[in-house]
Amino acid sequence: MARVNIEDVARASGVSVATVSRALRGLPNVSPATRRRVMEVASHMGYRPDPNAARLAAGKTATVGLCVTAIPIWYTGQVSAGAEAVLTVAGYDLVLIVVADRQTRRRTLGEAAGLAKRVDGLLMVDIVPTADERVGLQRAGLPWVMVGAADPSTPSVVVDNMGGAAQAARHLLELGHRRIGLISGGRAAFENSTPRERRDGFVEALAEAGVRFDPRLERPGNFSALGGYEAMMALLESSDRPSAVFAMSDEMAIGAARAAAERGLKVPDDLSVVGFDDHELAFAFGLTTIRQPATELGSEGARRLLGLLDGGPGDGRIVLPTELVVRESTGPPREKHP
Amino acid sequence: MARVNIEDVARASGVSVATVSRALRGLPNVSPATRRRVMEVASHMGYRPDPNAARLAAGKTATVGLCVTAIPIWYTGQVSAGAEAVLTVAGYDLVLIVVADRQTRRRTLGEAAGLAKRVDGLLMVDIVPTADERVGLQRAGLPWVMVGAADPSTPSVVVDNMGGAAQAARHLLELGHRRIGLISGGRAAFENSTPRERRDGFVEALAEAGVRFDPRLERPGNFSALGGYEAMMALLESSDRPSAVFAMSDEMAIGAARAAAERGLKVPDDLSVVGFDDHELAFAFGLTTIRQPATELGSEGARRLLGLLDGGPGDGRIVLPTELVVRESTGPPREKHP
DNA sequence: CTGAAAGCGCTTACAG
DNA sequence: CTGAAAGCGCTTACAG
Structure with missing residues (x-):
């Protein structure tokens, strides 16, 4: 119950409570000798200021x-x-x-x-x-x-969401992909700008390469592995399925890769996947991703x-930068495009 | 700066500060009428008790x-x-x-x-x-x-660490494995009983089946994916490598599976892997694991x-129970044992 | 059921 | 450089 309070310290060091307070908090206007003595006495007595009292008196909570x-x-x-x-x-x-x-x-x-x-x-x-x-x-x-x-x-x-998403898109474009799916946020707890920015960056980068994004290739993945899995399953149902997909998080990307595997598709031969994060487990999946400095x-x-x-x-x-990390989940598309 | 304090409320409701305090905290010995009035006034004034003052006075921090x-x-x-x-x-x-x-x-x-x-x-x-x-x-x-x-x-x-580890061991034993590796904790920040218990449960279950655990098959994985990866790499260097491995966490197990893949080994045909946790991403890896209710x-x-x-x-x-979740990372060993 | 008063342990002008 | 004193906003015996 360390019941020693500032008054005890004051008494023991022969100064006023106010001086103890100043000395211990490093405030100016305390003679070096006094400060030294007070600090010694305080530490010797095992004095710990009560933060609640300090908060009440000072109006700051630290x-x-x-x-x-x-x-x-x-x-x-x-x-x-x-x-x-x-x-x-x-x-x-x-x-x-x-x-x-x-x-x-x-x-x-x-x-x-x-x-x-x-x-x-x-x-x-x-x-x-x-x-x-x-x-x-x-x-x-x-x-x-x-x-x-x-x-x-x-x-x-924030992180450069637009830039990062554009890196992902350009990486896939350079590999020769044209039909690229997007697994986006969706019903997140509260709307914020991140999914929108990543979408914009992605779509713009496609447009710059002359590729028009097909909105039917977008599915919400709720930023979870399971959501990514379900989103990918939906994307794979189309007869004209994408040859690559960009997921707005690694967890969704990993879920998406799982879905592809369950459908008998090889990553990256049948489907390239890029995520966003560089999650601790991304390397174990061999996941190509956009690293963000979380x-x-x-x-x-x-x-x-x-x-x-x-x-x-x-x-x-x-704005913090992102970085493309290429691993094994991306490669050239198997068919058509060079 | 919601500067309304308990005194303001007391004044406005025509009672003492003590009564306001009692009324608002639901203490006994306040007439229903008084309590109702005080609560109304307080809420109307937007009064929020200052937790720091309460802490100082009551000696409790909530x-x-x-x-x-x-x-x-x-x-x-x-x-x-x-x-x-x-x-x-x-x-x-x-x-x-x-x-x-x-x-x-x-x-x-x-x-x-x-x-x-x-x-x-x-x-x-x-x-x-x-x-x-x-x-x-x-x-x-x-x-x-x-x-x-x-x-x-x-x-x-706690979780039934011994029991959980024994479940992992028995699952592998039933599949026919005899030479089973162990990726354990290691240089964790501070020693605790968890790794020891899991090890004991694992070793005992083997012993019950007449299998003596070969200590050369144990490697610390530091409870991280990278640690699991490195531990597995070390285990695979031996000429007499294990046909299965139990990792004390899913992250280590996933790292281990990655190592096996890099060495050209198929999971589970060449190496069975079971983890511990049922991490959110375990399903995406098809990881067999011991689920714990974290x-x-x-x-x-x-x-x-x-x-x-x-x-x-x-x-x-x-003690909370664990549960074996069988997915695709475990199967019978390829060679010898039936 | 209610109130007056002490007290919790600090900080901060204000004087000197 | 230092001290006396007010004050922060509550809670809690103690009386009644």
């Missing part, structure tokens, strides 16, 4: 809220890990806030006044606050940065937020 | 610390999701505490006095506190429950901790 739509997801894990690393070093606690459905959303983002008392700022992972939510957050004086999904009026760090997304987002909390500027967005 | 050795891992994600769901419903915040190396460990588990001021209890995922750490936690009055790794003297919820591990652990926080008993352990 805590950041990490808002995610779901925890058990590769992407969430990467981003969280990146964020945690920088927040911890900066002395911030990280509380997890899952914003999965309308209900939890109302209880969290909708309660900015309550939220503001538990965290100093928010990191929104792939979440786009509504107009109402923004107003609430602003009114509560709660700064936030967006990660993964961007917004012109909010500090955000951990960095989290660490950059956290740095950004810390900047805001220090009163920094904060507008603008950071 | 927060649980989730201690993990690493975030971006399938298992951690599952467990965290399970825990988060029940904690949120119970009104607890969840702070993430990463205990990766000695340093972070000292700063967190080693600082029980400080920890006790930010959380009411701890959920330790695959972490075994040292004797010193236990003493510190106890002295600080901080209850904890262990998840994934058990300990006789601590409330814990999410339930987290939710049960959280329930257990809430029980402790309510002053419940708390000793003993819960």
Whole structure:
């Protein structure tokens, strides 16, 4: 119960409580000798300031809220890990806030006044606050940065989704593919810009090569392996099936490859597959993919937020690059096209 | 800045601050009429109690610390999701505490006095506190429950590791395998009982069938896909290579299958592979595996901790069952054995 | 069933 | 450079 409090330390070191507070927090206007003595006494007594008292008195929580739509997801894990690393070093606690459905959303983002008392700022992972939510957050004086999904009026760090999708498309085009399927997002928990950007980048790159994207070749895969599997099964039912497919995530791509295998199709001979992520297991699948720096997304987002909390500027967005990683799931089409 | 505080509410509803506090928290000894009025006024004014003040006054944080050795891992994600769901419903915040190396460990588990001021209890995922750490936690009055790794003297919820590993072994034995490799944990961040239990269950099941486990067939895979890959490569170098392998996680199993493929071996004809987890992507690999209820591990652990926080008993352990899921990565050995 | 008051352990102007 | 004091917003005996 380490019941030693600041008053005990003050008494033991023969100074006032105020001086102890200043000395321990590294504030100016404390003589070196005093500071040294106080620090010694405090450490000797095993004194740990009570964060709750500090929060109440100072109005700051030294805590950041990490808002995610779901925890058990590769992407969430990467981003969280990146964020945690920088927040911890900066002395911030990280509380997890899952914003999965309308209900939890109302209880969290909708309660900015309550939220503001538990965290100093928010990191929104792939979440786009509504107009109402923004107003609430602003009114509560709660700064936030967006990660993964961007917004012109909010500090955000994103990945070059259009560019990445274009890399995928061009890679397939160069191999000679013309009829290319797309496994996209679909009924994600909340709409955000990512699937749209990847779609746009993909379609544009095709257009630049003179290939018109056939919308019948697009299927939602819900960013899950099973969704990718089902999407691919649907695409394979067509008599005029694609010779290649771009999935907006590795998990969907892997599901898609599975579907092809079940239909007796060889990857890449009968079907080329490219994903997006460079998931830990992508190499084991030999999956060609667009690597995105998911951990960095989290660490950059956290740095950004810390900047805001220090009163920094904060507008603008950071765009992180993607990289094409060629493995064995892509190759030239078997028929026709050279 | 929702600056309305409890005093404002008291004034507006014509009662004392104490009464507002009681009414809003559902404490007894408040007349129904008063309670109703206070609640109405409070909600009308948009009053949100300040958790920091409540914590300071009551000495409780309504927060649980989730201690993990690493975030971006399938298992951690599952467990965290399970825990988060029940904690949120119970009104607890969840702070993430990463205990990766000695340093972070000292700063967190080693600082029980400080920890006790930010959380009411701890959920330790695959972490075994040292004797010193236990003493510190106890002295600080901080209850904890262990998840994934058990300990006789601590409330814990685990999976039937021995039983699960035995299921894997028996499945392979029934198929006719006799020379079976083992890809185990190895240099995990911190030792815990899980790898040992799985090894014991595996070896015992072999022994029961009259098969003596050849220790040269064991390689550490570090619970990662790459580790599994490397471990398998090493196992395949032997002239007397195994006809089957059991990996203690799906990620390692998938890495192992990849290694086999690169060496020109077909799964399962040349090599049977069974994993442990039933990872989201296991189906896409056609991986035979031992399914473990990872999410339930987290939710049960959280329930257990809430029980402790309510002053419940708390000793003993819960063991969750595993299940063999047969897919296509296992089959009879090609040569000799029937 | 209700209120007055002390207390939780800090931080922060304000004086000096 | 240092201290006395108010204040942060609650909870909790204690009286009544």
